[in-house]
Amino acid sequence: MIRKCNEHGYFRGETCPACGVEGRYVLDDDREERLGKFVSGALRHFPEDVGLKMDHHGWVSLGHLLDVLTERYRWGSKERLIALVTSDRKHRYEIDGKHIRAKYGHSVDVELESDYPENKLPSLYYGVSQEEVDMLLESGIKPIRQTYVHLSTSYERSVEAALVHTDNPVILEIDADSAQNDGILVITANQDIALARSIPAEYLSIVENEE
Template identity: 70%
Template structure:
């Protein structure tokens, strides 16, 4: 559920995490999920299919997206769209003046490397299944269904992400500092996610436990 605190803005849950106020109702769980799926599809996977125009960096006009959304969901409003973005703990989307885009997760071709700051962490992490590990160590990490490889900024975040797909993930460590010195572009999207077009195998090793 999304609600709005007068002092701290939109939040998800029963009460404002900053002050405990219950806030004003904006969106229930079912509509939040439905609207979230639509926005994800429109901004990451099939903008043309829903009738919106996307620029090379993934930006679309906020009003255009809202108009398309209202045709599908009569209850869709600009406030509910903005509340979905501003309350998202994972920082999936961003709004800049009259434009909106997904920060990551695109299957349509977009140029994000030039849009975000260069990664400043020496090491990054990537969780995979036991079956995938040897193949990636030999061949490198490259996107399959998305435009970019999504690396994690910590061992724990990589394990959390990989655990959605496999019960016993292998965590790979990427020597990002050396890779970037050698010309591999790696950019920071948010506190948890870093993007690259691909990571060659010479920069990858296996991490057995957190902190090694």
């Protein structure tokens, strides 16, 4: 559920995490999920299918997205779209004036390298299944259904991400410092996620124990 606190803005849950007030209702769980799936698909995977024109950096017109949204959902509104974006705990989207985009997760071809800062962390992490680990240690990490490889900025975050796909993940550590010194560009999408076009096998190792 998304609600709005007059002092702290939009939030998810029953009460504002900053001050504990209940706030004003904006979206229930069902509509939040439906709106979230639509926005994710439109900004990451099929903009042209819903009539949106996306530039090479992933931006689309906020007004055009809103037009498509309100035509599809009678209850859609600009406030509800803004609430969905600004309350997102994973920081998946960003708005810049009259434009909006997904920050990561694209399957359409986008170029984000010039938009985000270069990664500063010496190590990054990537969770895989037991069945995948040997193949990745031999051939490296490459995107499958996405434009970029999504790397976690912490061990804990990599475990959380991997558990969505496998019950017993193996966590790989990426020597980001060496990779970047060797010319592999790694950029920071948000506090949890870094992006790269690929990571060669020589920069990977298995994390034996949680740090």
